[in-house]
Amino acid sequence: MIHLPCVSVITQVKECCRSRSVQWSGKQIKFLFKMFEMFGLQVHHSACNGGLYSRPFYESFEETPMLVAVLTYMGYGILTIFGYLRDFMRQWKIEKCHIAREREEQKDFVPLYQDFENFYTRNLYMRIRDNWNRPICSVPGDKMDLVERVSYDYNWTFGYTGRVVKDVINMGSYNYLGFAENTGSCAEAAAEVTVKYGVGVSSTRQEMGNLDRHEEMEKLVARFLGVESAMAFGMGFATNSMNIPALTGKGCLILSDELNHASLVLGARLSGSTIRVFKHNNMQSLEKLLRDAIVHGQPRTHRPWKKILILVEGIYSMEGSIIRLPEVIALKKKYKAYLYLDEAHSIGALGPSGRGVVEYFGLDPTDVDIMMGTFTKSFGAAGGYIGGKKELIDYLRSHSHSAVYATSMSPPVVEQIITSMKCIMGEDGTTIGRERVQQLAENTVYFRRRLREIGFIIYGNNDSPVVPVMLYMPAKIGAFGREMLKRNIGVVVVGFPATPIIESRARFCVSASHTKEMLDQVMHTAPCIMLYCILFHQTKLAMQRFYKSTAQTWTTFTETHQELLEI
Structure with a gap:
């Protein structure tokens, strides 16, 4: 089977131009894009609206090549045909059934699925289920230890061999600033607080569960964000799903990005508001919905909406893209809407001092009505927060289900948040926090640049520490994850239904704790695995054509990628 090269040709052009100071004429550029079409490659570039941005804003989403899309659909089709054929053979006992089955007395029960x-679960997910839910037995830092599992019933159940896989490079955890550690000031402070307060509070904040450390943490969060007040919650998912219903209801309109996290989607659905979805990071789509909402009002009655709330994220964890926040704020002001910003992945990971996407664009925090984020990523803790005006936070304290009914956050978790946040702000008397923020930015730029130079198709913004590498084919999901683990690299692989059916991918999460040697090891290993998976089946032929046709020497490519060509 022939696969089109999954290689970012445009990146090769850019690097060649940069290294050789090549000036391209209009005819040459048109000729190059004709070549891209011949290879089946299309690229969507997202440039900035110069008047609103104080810094360059560049994102790249290379469309799935047509041949790759066709072959991917064919792969799913063949798997489906064989799946139904095997189901038929199992039903008539032609083939022995190795999968889970209902007992005879349950045959007339209503099916759960x-x-x-x-x-899909029986015939595809079970084949690659060993790539998920892997148990670890160490701190999820830059390296971690995995408990080895084995299955004797085709991944329906797992057993443990007793062996521990040591020193696996962790490219899957959201440990952006490296605070997921069991040594250092944060761990020591959490241990001291555990001795004084215990592990649990056993009550809600409104009853006997409001500690002095909780109030100190919330004041610190408000100061860190640059807002009047803030409130913390014990669960990041519930911060969205339980607070959005408290902010909107019947007669309100929610405009949600199509790639928003499940917690935002659930919160919007629970609110009872009307929901309309705009295309991902597409300001024309958002403005059209805003304009239509104001012109037409509510369905049937055409009364004005009580409230219009825009839901967006800072960094999108599956795409690696960054919200076009200056334009969103401009639209929000123009049409008098409210803005709910989820900074789960961007707080701590973006901005010169780690204050998130608002600082990244140099904007005023007061322009965002509801600032939400989590402590689970950059702070190495648990829970979430909402920041904004004092009136908003006071309202949520008495109306949010997550605030009224949930048990208070654990004291050692609170202390981890306080200590790590003070470290980032420099209030601990050191520069460790700022150095980690800078190191994360450097690691991100280096990792993304090197992956493009090698020839991977990667999605998202150049400054996003979430780096999706496209795999496309369903069979490559399991193969890539397993082969990387064999070489002591832990990576998350994602496929349908978490992604579109033709956009399966591996997701790398860069951390400040990663050394250059670790990143180099990952980048040296990944191309070998991709070749093993036949993802670069025609890369050599396609790139040879490309370099010859653009007056570049094939020798340049072979010198750069000799290790790939030898495989």
Whole structure:
């Protein structure tokens, strides 16, 4: 089977121009893009609206090549045909059934899953299930230890061999600033607080669970964000899903990005508001919905909406893209809407001092009505927060289900947040926090640049520490994850239904704790695995054509990628 090269040709052009100071004429550029079309490659570039941005803003999303898309659909089709054929053979006992089955007395029960979900789980997910839910037995830092598992029933159940896989490079955890550690000031402070307060509070904040450390943490969060007040919650997911219903209801309109996290989607659905979805990071789509909402009002009655709330994220964890916040704020002001910004992945990871996407663009925090974030990523803790005006936070304290009914955050978790946040702000008397923020930015730029130079198709913004590498084919998901782990590299692989059916991917999360040697090891290993998975099946032929046709020497490519060509 022939696969089109999954290689970012445009990146090769850019690097060649940069290294050789090549000036391209209009005819040459048109000729190059004709070549891209011949290879089946299309690229969507996102440039900035110069009047609103104080810094360059560049994102790249290379469309799935047509041939790759066709072959991917064919792969799913073949798997589906064989799946139904095997189901038929199992039903008539032609083939021995190795999968989980209902007992005879349960045959007339209402099925728990729809037919397709059940079929997909049995015939595809189970084949690659060993790539998820892997147990670890160490701190999820730059390296971690994994408990080895084995399955004797086709991944339906797992057993432990007793062996521990040591020193696996962790490219899957959201440990952006490296605070997931069991040594250092944060761990020591958490241990001291545990001795004084214990592990649990056993009550809600409104009853006997409001500690002095909780109030200190919330004041610190408000100061860190640059807002009037803030409130913390014990669970990041519930921070969205339980607070959005407190902010909107019937007669309100929610405009949600199509790639928003499940917690935002659930919160919007629970609110009872009307929900309309705009294309990812597409300001024309958002403005059209805003304009239509104001012109037409509510369905049937055409009364004005009580409230219009825009839901967006700072960094999108599956795409690696950054919200076009200056334009969103401009639209929000123009049409008198409210803005809910989820900074789960961007707080601590963006901005010169780690204050998130608002600082990254040099904007005023007061322009964002509801600032939400989590402590689970950059701070190495748990829970989430909401920041904004004092009136908003006071309202949520008495109306949010997550605030009224949830048990208070654990004291050692609170102390981890306080200590790590003070470290980032420099209030601990050191520069460790700022150095980590800078190191994360350097690691991100280096890792993304090197991956492009090697020839991977990667999604997202150049400054995003979430780096999706496209795999496309369903069979490559399991193969890539397993082969990387064999070489002591832990990486997350993602496929349908978490992504579109033709956009399966591996997701790398860069951390400040990663050394250059670790990143180099990952980048040296990944191309070998990709070749093993036949993802670069025609890369040599395609790149040879490309370099010859653009007056570049094939020798340049072979010198740069000799290790790939030898495989």
